[in-house]
Amino acid sequence: MAEPSNADFVMHGAREAMEGSLAHIEQQVKAIEEAVAKNPSLTFDLAKTLIESMCKAVLDEHSVDYSKNDDLPKLFKLATRKLSFLPFTASDGVEVDKSLKKTLSGLNTAVLGICELRNQCGFASHGSGTAKPALEKIQAMLAAEAADAIVGFLYRVHRQGRTSSSTQKLSFDDNPAFNESLDETFGPFQIFEVEFRPSEVLFRLEPETYRIYEAEFGDDPEAARSDGGEVAP
Secondary structure, three states: OOOOOOOOOOOOHHHHHHHOOOHHHHHHHHHHHHHHHHOHHHHHHHHHHHHHHHHHHHHHHOOOOOOOOOOHHHHHHHHHHOOOOOOOOOOOOHHHHHHHHHHHHHHHHHHHHHHHHHHHHOOOOOOOOOOOOOOOHHHHHHHHHHHHHHHHHHHHHHHHHHHHHOOOOOOHHHOHHHHHHHHHHHOOEEEOOEEEOHHHHHHHHOHHHHHHHHHHHHHOOOOOEEOOOEEOO
């Protein structure tokens, strides 16, 4: 493992990703560790760039198209929608999934904060007609630690998903009873002349939600329904 470049601040989650399958972020990680003490304003620029690299790695592996003009909040949203935050072994996980998504919304807020700090105080951000606030090491560490936590978490979830998918691949055709139940409950819907099945739309656009509800349905088909036949929230 490469030695940390700055003894005062060391990234742990990002270094785990770097030593795993994201070797290309090594320069970014080392640059952040140095910038915290030597150039705090640059830390905000680098923290944003590091999270962008993590999000793009997830999207590339899942073959999700994105534009070079997409901002970080959009990339983060696209990436997190492709990750399974519950392991495949976790059935009956609807409420847990909701709690995880609430926590994830906190990470999204942190991403927005890093973007704003970069725009307002970053060393390499857009030019300004007035002097920018000069933040110091303590504020730089906040941004660096937040980026480290976000990158480390996304990498571990991403790695968990790759490991799980190699042994248990989610397949739409393997769940005819659940698909039929969804279609009967919500009914088909139409856009112009094209008719869509609710079960297939959920499977394609929200595979993690599909998997969680399918697991509950498999354990107890009747318990997966409530309030007049709708799938339980």
